[in-house]
Every structure is written in C-alpha cells, then in structure tokens.
Amino acid sequence: MTETANHGYTDGVVDCNPTDNPTLESIVAERYSRRQTLFGGVSAIAAATMGGMLVSACGSDNEAPVVTAGANATVSAGRLVTLTGTATDKQEVSVGWTQVSGPAVTLQNANTNNASFIAPAVSASTPLVFEYKATDSKGKAATAQTTITVTPAVLGFTAVPKGFDDLVKVPDGYTVSILYRLGDPIDAATPAFANNGTDTGFSKRAGDHHDALYYYGLAATGNARDDNNSARGLLVMNHENITQVYLHANGPTSTGGIRPEAEVLKEMECHGVSVIEVTRSTAGWNYVQGSTLNRRTTPLTPVSFTGPARGNALLSTRFSTAGTDGRGTVNNCANGFSFWGTYLTCEENWAGYFRRAAGDNAVRGGATAKDVVSLNRYGIPEGASGSYGWSTVVPADAASTVYARWNASATGASAAADFRNEPNQFGWVVELDPYDPTKAPRKRTALGRFGHEGCWPSNVVAGRKPAFYMGDDARGEYLYKFVSAQPWVAADANATDRLAIGDKYLDAGTLYVARFAADGTGTWLPLVFGQGGLTASNPSYPFADQADVLVNARLAGDVLGATKMDRPEWTAVNPVTGEVYLTLTNNNATVRPLAGTDAANPRHYNDPRAGVAQRGNPNGHIIRLKETGDSSEATSFNWDIYLFGADSAEADANNVNISGLDASNDFSSPDGLWFARPQNASGLVNPLLWIQTDDGAFTDRTNNQMLVAIPGRVGDGAAKVITNTGADGTTRNQLTYPGKAATQATLKRFLVGPKGCELTGVDSTPDGRTLFVNIQHPGEDGNLTTLQSSWPATQGGGSSTARPRSATIVITKNDGGIVGL
Template sequence: MSHHPIEDSNRSDKRVFWDILDASLSRRSVLKGGAAAAITSASGLSLLGLSACSSGSSNGPGEIPEPRLGFSAVAKSLEDRVVLPAGYSASVLYALGDPITEGLAEYPNDGSDDGNWDRRAGDHHDAMAFYPLPKGSQNSDRGVLVINHEALTDQYLHENGPTDLGEGVRPLAEVIKEQFAHGVGVIEVARSSSGWAVDRSSDLNRRWHVNSPMEISGPARGSSLMTTPLSPTGIDTFGTLNDCGHGVTPWGTYLAGEENWFAYFTLDGAGDDTPQLARYGISSGATGFNYRGWDTPAGAANLQRRFNASRTGASAANDFRNEPHHFGYAVEIDPYNPDATPKKRTAIGRCSHEGVWFAPAVAGEPLVAYTGDDSRNEYIFKFVSDTAWDPADATLGLEGGDKYLDTGTLYAARFNGDGTGDWLPLTPDNPLLEGMSAAEIVIYSRIAADRAGATKMDRPEWGGVNPRNGEVYFALTNSSSGSSGRGQGGAGSQPRDAANPRSYTGGPDGSLDTAAGNVNGHVIRWRENGVQDAVAFVWDVYAFGARANYPAAINLSGLDDSNDFSAPDGLWFDKRGILWLQTDDGAYTDTTNCMMLAATPGTVGDGGSFNVPGADGELVTTFIGDAPGANLRRFLVGVRGCEITGVEATPDYRTLFVNVQHPGERGDLTDYQSSWPYAADATLAGTIGSRRPRTATIAITRDDGGEIAI
C-alpha cells in the first residue's frame, strides 16, 4: 500500500550487488517494445543457458494450456464508479460495517457505534481467498471467503472523525472500535439466481481482530525476546495487525501477512530506543503513520497499553518493550474451524509482510514459499520446509502448519548484476550471522538479511508463482533509488542497480532525475535453478510501470494506453496461469484511478539485456522481458481515491472477487472525494455526494455466464 508514508529504516552499508556484468559482453543495438536506440542490448538471457521452463515445477507448459485473454482493454478513468469491460457486471458483496451474524442492524454509515464491531465487517479489505464448501470440493456456488482488514479510514469510521480528549488521550470506546475493525474476516458466501450474498446464519463466520487470542509458533516460541506481561512464557499472544497480503497453504488454511504493524507503536523517550526497534521503524520522538493513541485511554487494559513499547519496568515481564516482537509474521487461520486458535508462524521471518506464496507442492519434496518486506530498501525471502510434502496432508488444518511451517530454512535473495541470483541462508551456521540464535534470526530477519548481504529492493509487495512453469513474480511498487546513498544527502535512498535500475522525476514528462526514484515501480521475476528449493536462480524484469507517453528510456516495456500502469501492488496468478496485477498509486492519479490488469506473461529470458540511462549519463545494465503488448491489458479501473487490492476466483472462474479499498481516501467529512458504492447504485442516485464512502468487496461476473477474462 502506498497511500501512507513509507518506512525506510535500512541504514545498513552492505554492498548491494556482486558479480557486476562484465563490460566485455558483446552488445548489439535493439529496438524492442518502443525502446530508444540509445538503450543497447547485450547478449540475450539465452546465452546464460536459460531454458523455457523449470524442471522443478509440478506444472509444465504441456500440462496447463496457455490461456488467451478474451476482453477488450478498458480505458483509464477518473469517474467515481468501477469500470469493467463490455459484457461484465459487478455487485457489492461485503462492505465496511456489514453484519456477519443475524440479529444486528444494518450499518448506518454515519459513524455511530452499536458496540458490535467484532461481528461486523472491518475496514480496508485487502487480500482474500475462497474456500469451497463442503471442504475438499470444487463447489463454486458456496464457500468461505477470508478477507484481510488492513487498516482504517478514521474520518469515516467515527461520527466526527477520531476524537482527541486532550494531550493525545483517546476515548477507550473509539480505540476498541478501531482495534476490532482491523484483522481478518471469515464469512460464508453463496451464489443464487439473484447473485452473491453473505450467509449471516453460518457458524463459520468469524472476526479475528487486534485483541483475539493467538499463539506464537516456530523458532521464536518461548524465547525471552517474546516475554511480556500478557505473555510471561513467550507462547501466547493477542491479535493480528495491518494484514495486507495472504497465502493459501497446500493443506487448506489461510495465511495473513502483517505489514505495517510497527507504525502503531510509540516510545516515550530516547532511553527506550534500541537498534533492533529502529531497524523496524520504531523510535522515540517520531510516532508511526498508523499510531492512533491506543495506549492512551483512561482505564485502558494491557491490551491497549501494550502499544507503548517503552522500558518502564525492571524487566520485560513488567512492561511491553517486547510487544513489537509479537507482530510482523504470517498468521495461520483455519477457515473451516472458527474455534481453532490462529498461530503466528515465526519461521517465515518477521518483517513488513505482504503475504506468503507457495510454489506448487510436489510429493516427496520440501515445500517452498516466498514473502516480501514492503519498505524501502528491504528484501525478498524464501522459506523451505524441513519436512517433505505428503499429499495425504491436504486437509490437515492448523496441524499442517505445525508440520511444515515451524521448521525449515529461511533465505534472503541476492540479485546479481549478470542476471543470476543467490539465496542466502539465514541460519545460525552462516558465518556472517555469527552470534545470532535461531530465535533472533526470525525475530530480527531484517538484521540477518543485512548481515548476509541480500539485495535492497524497491519495496517488495505481493508475489505469485506461475502455475504453468513455476516462475516467481514480485511487484516492486516504487521507491526512492537515486544515485545518492542513504544518509548522503538528496532524496535518494538507494543507488540504481540491475534489479532496480530506474531513477526519474515522474509527472507528465517523466524527465530523468537521480534524486527522484523509481516513481512507477516494476515487476521482477525469476526461475529457480532446476528445483524450487535451489539456492540459485536467474531473473529478469517482466514489466516496468510507466505512463504511455514517457520517453523510451523510462517506458522500458513499451506500454501504451491499453496497459500503462503505475505502482504495481497486488499480484496474483489464477490456476489457469493468468496474472492479475493491481495498483496502489499516487503518481498517476491525475490521469486515472487505480486499476487491475490481466496478463499472459511469457517466461524468464524471453527478452534481453538493456542499458538504462540515468540523468548523469551513467548506464545500468538490467534484463527485461519481451514487451507485453496485447498480452497485458487493463481489465478494471476503480473509483476516486481508492486502491484496488485483493483478487480471487471461484473454481469455475465465473466469479471474480475484488476489493475496492479506501474509496475517497483524500476526502473528509465536509467534502467527500467519493460516494462509492452509493454513486454506483441507481436507486441511491439522490444521495451522491452526501454519503460516506465504504471499502467493499465486489463480485464480478460475465453477463453471459462465461469464464472471466478469456
């Protein structure tokens, strides 16, 4: 998500890249996808011995037919409605405040509070997954939809916006309401002749929120670094916070990724600062962008006070100095069992998680999953289980996580300048991590990756694995990556390098400026070297975001008006092999609202290497996939002020669920930027401009009942 300030705490001085491409590589001029002749190509990736598919994938190109997109691209839009291709329709399924149990009044959307927010839809719907009912079936008419509730639009949630009682003190009732509006929603949904609806009578409906009991699992479990007054043994914990991306396990559970959790904490004074907290963006004198004073109400219990991490007691048993260590994980939830206590799977590491995306599970082989750390100059990680996959475990529930996610090897990615990459083990036996225990490595994953020498990236967001060939894609939303180093002046926080090669001003002209950054972001991809748990890989960039009218030195993928985009964020492969790409942007919203695109994305190595110029004339060599052209096209444009995030399909691909998050975010109670979803409802046309907008999940269908997108 890019609608908030971006945390930037990587002050490590480790060198970013090794093995820079040898200058003696033969080069030839090319003109690919609109690239200018000034950008020259070196040898193609085929000279590195790359093949078209991964032998380690369980699904090769011969097993899944290549899909073909069957819709016309929609135009960019600044309207306050969801724009879809001709022949498609959408309806609102689940909006902020909707009851998820019977007997509750409909949400009045005026900020009033009935005290039942643990039984209502939370705010800022984000990643989601559909689980068919009955369990183990492929039913597309009934299932459980699990949805992250990432954050809040405060001014719309409360009657008059959030209240300050003086000196930063918040009302306890508002604090609890806000805490309940975060977390994860589990709802049963069904399709009938009149469309999709939430079954409010279902026993499966459940809200997991900031105060819900949970468990610590994996290497951090029982560590002294997890001791708090609420968890004296370091095993129990409470709540999940700022859940953004997600994962779907091979055994049928859900993983919620805790992203900007650090921004909810405060410290009283400089004596509370530690390098470990600072490395995660928590320092005294500068509250985070999501800090809401949850620790301040009179009469607040420990569940609220824990968001002050100051050292006020004699030890960690007497204050909440360790409470930040309880957040930043992948949280496993069983959608089929509302009574099962969720578990925080610490072996996957602690960071600003986007989500956890699994490679295809192969019988007898370890499970492999990928995650990204969404902050400037942070890292991409891979987890490889110690236990080999047994297909008989496909319905285990949380026992599957106990078996496969609590022990394994965590790696951080290094993207080399020659188009290769290495997975660096974050283990106690790595000499570069000498002195770090297994618990310390997973609690301080950023510090471990710093020491191991991983590559600093332009904000790793969502990832996905192509089911056709096992190749892995990650959205790098944007970043400041000018030529001036961190702390050396200028706005740049990272030098340009092979995997993050652009720096330019942005705006209508897109002029080059080394003090600006990678304004529009890009999508990187890689193929593991033979098997998914390999320790080496090859990579290129699938597509660079840019305005269609940008010069070729910036619009490196030759995007046009049918597929230009900025700030890729949500990224998801459906099982047919279609890539869905969603945006959360502030750099292109003068021209269009945020959007979702669909693609059939090709393979690593289908393009070549390019020299990308900077404002100072210096060239940086990178590797770019074949220009996507008509294989990438805009499917949806959202409403004013929104982010498009979260996407899921029913098994028959005849319904696509998508979230419209924080519509009207830049408005206020006197001037709504958006009135969606009311403005989209003809029966409420008279209220346009006078109703608060609401985050909501929509269900998209084809009018002829066919499969979405093809």
C-alpha cells in the same frame, strides 16, 4: 520525558534500510429450412434449458427423426460454447448430446437440444467432436456431428480506458455487484450499518480497508471443505487499516492527548481478518449473515506462537511472560494459502502503531543497545507517537492492558513487567483455519519477522520440500523464501487437523534472503545462526540464537548482503511453470539515488505529477525468477524484469517505458498480484496474471486499476543497457534484463476503480466464472466536509453524499464464461 500527541496514522519509519478475436456472438447463427444443415451451432450465450421431449410436425412412422447438429466452428479456450441441435418430423423425440473425441469437457443440459460447455485449455488448435442424437418412441434414431476447434486462450475483452469516475468500471460484457462492505453485520443479532459514525460492535461487522482475499470451497450442505465447489464457500480477507475520519460521527477525538476508549476499540476491531460464508444463486452472490462459520479476527483475538522463537525471551511481555502467547494481528495486507486448506495472513506496517517515549534509548542502555538497534531497524524510533494514539487510552477496567501494550517504552524493571517487547510479537505470518472457528490463529516464527507482504507457496511436488515466497514491503528491503524441513506428502492436503499440518511444514525449515547478481542470476542466502556472520560476535548486531536471527530477519539480511529492492510487495507463483513474480511498487531518489541502481532495480528517472518532480523509480516494476532445476529447494535462480510501469504518453521509450506500454495497458506502482486458479482454463497452459495498482505517481492520469496479462517466461527478452538521468542532468548507464515487451494481446486494463481507492485482493471461484476483488479506502483523501468519493453507493447510481466504504465486489461475465477470457 516529553511526548508529542499525534494521533494520526503512520506506517512508522518504513524506509529503514540504510488484437481482440471476434466474439462468439459474431459467428452467424442462421437456421435453414427443415432437412437442411443448421448453421450457428456455437453461441457465446448462456445455454437455454429445454425439456428432452420435443413436439414436431407429423411424418411417416417408418422414418427416423431428421436431425442437424450445427456447423463446425472455432472458439478460444475458456469461452462458453452452446451446441444447438434440431430434430424434426416426429411427434415424440428424445434428444441428447455426447462427446465423441477431444479433451473431455463437462456438458451442461446434455439431454436437451442446447447443451453447453466451457472450451478447455489447449496449447494448440484442438478439435472436439460432439454428436447429437434423436430417438423416437419406436426406437428409431438418427445422429449428426459437429466439430468445435478450440484454440489457445486469449484476452477476450476490450481494454477499459483510464478514468476518474467514482465507479468500478469493467469491460463491456461484464457485471459488477457489491458483496461485503465496511460495517456489514456478520451475525443475526447485529443491526444493519448506519454509516454515519454511530455504529459499534465491529467484532461482528466487516472491518475496514479490505485487502488480500482467498476463496475456500464448502460442501453443498454442512461445513465440510470442498475445494471444487464454485457456488458455496468461505471468503477470507484481510482488513489492513482504517480511514479514521469516516468511522466516527464527527471524526476522531481526543481530550488532553487522551483518546476515548470507545473510539479506539472501534478502530482496533476494524483491523484484522474476516471469514464469511458466501453463496451463489440464480439471483447472484450474497454473503450469509448468520453463518456459524462467520467470524472476525482482530488485534484483540488470542493467538499463539509456534516455531523457533516460541518461548524466547524476545517475545516475553507483561501479558505473556513466557513468550508463548499474544493478542491479535494488525495491518494485515497481502496473504497466502496452504495446500492443506488454511489461510496465511501477513502483518505488514505494524511498526507504526507503537509509541516509544523520548529518552527510551537511554533506559535501554543507549543507542548501541541490541534492542535499540532492532527497534530502529524496524522503524520504531525513540519518540514515535504511535498511529491513532491507541496507547493513550485510560480504560474503564484499570487492570486492562489492551491499550497499554501499544506503548513499547521500557517502563518496568524487566520485559516481563512492561511491553517493551510487544513489537516483537508482530511482523509475522499468521495461519488460521477458515473451517474451524474454535482454533486460535498461530504465528509462524520460522518464516521470519519483517513487514510481511504476502506468503505465497511454491507448486508442491510429492517428496520435495515446499517453499513460501515473501516480500518485505518497504523501500530498500528484501525478498525472502522459506523452505520447509519436511518433504511434501500428498495425503496431507486432505488432513482434518489442518493447523497440525501447518505445524509440520511451517515450524521448521530454512529462511533465505535473495541476492540478485548483475548477470541475471541470483542466490538464496540462508539465515541460519552460526553461518555467514550470524553469530554472537557480529559487530553490527550480536545474534544470540536462531530465534534472534528470525526476530531480527532484517538485520540478518543486512549482514548477509541481500539485495535492496524497490519496495518488495506481493509474490505470486505461476501454477504451470513455477516461476515466481514479485511486485516492486516504487522507490524514490532518497533511497535509490542515481548511483544506487543495479540490474534488478535499474531505473532512475523523473515522472512529474502536477508539475512536481518524482525522481527515482516512481512507477515501479515486476521482477520474476526461475529456480534452478525448477525446484523449490534450489539455492540459486535466474531472473528478469517482466514489466516496467510507465506513463506511455510521456515516458522515454528507450530508458523508461522499456516494456512498450500504450494507452490500453500503461500502469504505475504494481502491488497486488495473482495467478488464475489451475482448476479452470484461465489457470492452465498459459495462466492469466492479474496485476493491481496502489499508486500516487500516476493518479494524474487515472484512478487505480487492475490489469490482466498472459505472461511469457523468464529469459524471453534480451539484455539491455539503459541510461538513467539525475536531477542535475548527470547520466549513468545501467545493464538490465527486460522480458519481452507487452502487447495488447498479452496485457490489458480490465478495471478502473473509484476515486481515491487502492485495488488490492483478488481471487476466483474454482471454475473461474466469478472474480472477487477488494476496493480499499475509496475517498481516502476526503473528509466529512468534502467527500472525495461516495462509493459503493455511487455504483448503483445511489447517493453521492454517503460516506465511502471499502468493499468486496463480484465480477461475472454476462454470458457465464470464464472471467478474462
């Protein structure tokens, strides 16, 4: 048998499926002479902290203090408001603010002249009345009131222009700081990162390719969970992949096709997940290097399998002949969370890591053998070399199988003697408890095996079964939903054994795949053994049992006739409406030719880049659906297309730029997707939707970017027939269902990243005043001789010769308000 020594990275065969409002600063703040009205009671600046006792000019002992509370004002939801009162003519006066009416807010520094609050979320103009009171030492008091009218939230910033700088650029009025970078040590014993390729010990350092993340609140002291703490928490994030060339002193090496063990160990440890403690002080945010809660999960970490496939022969390997245990997680991309406080990390392009020898098909029984059909469908064809050549390592410990397991060839007498089934141990949703480092992560097999790109939960309702929405990230793949067998019990949100609650809700239920109909409706098709052709007599793939259906969910979706989508990626659920959003990043003419469009994937056009044709749907779109009855248990839904990516300068406005994008909000290849948290005004009434791009098609116009939107609802647009055009000029009409067109009031560019990066991963603190964002693989197209980027060193005006590093950034509003509003 012959093999090719190709040690670069590959995903495997992934296409396997045959008006800005004025700022508060502009509200005039003029103080009139004593005993006159004080104007300018609202200011969008941080409140000044003053003592409760003020010294003023002398006056008659028989007079009460003279007070003013500021003029009435109007402000939009989510803005920081400062109330300014004055008390005069008394030497000793105690002062304070109270709220008289309107939606309750939390007043900061209430016993001073300058109290502040965040304007609450409202659906219509709503007055809030506040009273300022001053009392002298003899008990004489005087009061004054002011009314702050709060209007619905708006996007409160000027759009960032497109650009090519080697910086993270955000709107005026915001600050970016760097929090956690590739190689940063997470314990006290690990030295600082040299960033020259000589560093080791990545099981105690930040991994590479920071991806999806989620913030988990911690109590002010100790390790207890506190979902509402916005000053101390755990940041959990994925490390999807590596930029191999920058990890080693002189780039990766091999000798005779064999990779050095030390290099491969470093590369493996750079994958996986980080859990790090983060804290906010007056100086800003930092991660706590020596926290006992810090940890890394890598491809070497022990994991266990749960659910229907646990113990099945399809999971049996030389390492775990019983098919119950495994080692680690890899290519972790998007994520999800649970309402009981755990993290869901998702294994995406795991298939490309596996080698399979030429001639392996014959050893397995030929091209029609079940496992060969399965391997091909998941993108591990005969002759696959395996990303980075991990399987080629000859370990110092001859008994070690850490590297051999990446060779999926059938070399032994049975699956128990080799790693032919090792690919079946990947492609899962993995649950871990951020608060408990002692518990091994659990791979939840009931949620199916594919190129998982997120696992976002439905809004939970007591007595109703929760659902989790998942995209399969490859062109022509499907959208899935898992509905738990157990109805939600509110008390479970606060259980201390969180992984046991995961066992309850994630190990039994029904996995569905989506079929989108031409009339704007859709159906969830159950992947249940014995139903819909998922039987042992199915001619294309004979399923043995429910475990087989779940291990081979792609094949099951094929049989059921699921709708092939334009590369389904992140899912996000609107915390108010429950509507589900899905990014469809892009497609090409090979996978979706002119004749292959449908209502849910309707465009076929050309967006040339640097003179080279890009045909198909190179700019992607975002689809959304509304479950029938707004129920997570529904088996049908309505859908429309929320936004179409496009180049506003060149795209056909009628057939390509269907969403009416302009220079302030055009985008391409939507990827990351996240709704603001419902614990603050940005996630209430009309929650903000954050959109991140992972693009190649639009990089002649800008670096990758992040936008923020105030979306409408499914059905807020109208049906439309577009005309698609093929390479030969042939045209074809296609009916589709666009949502309401975007405007600068509903969609704006908030951030542009550094050179060569992908924007991926976003979450906030519960109060919405801090946004965490991940910058992945800056400078990925460079090398040690010609760097494309030196970010994040360049963010602070530092070295332009430093190796680039993936990193987590912190974005805050300079006035202390809610980010985006």
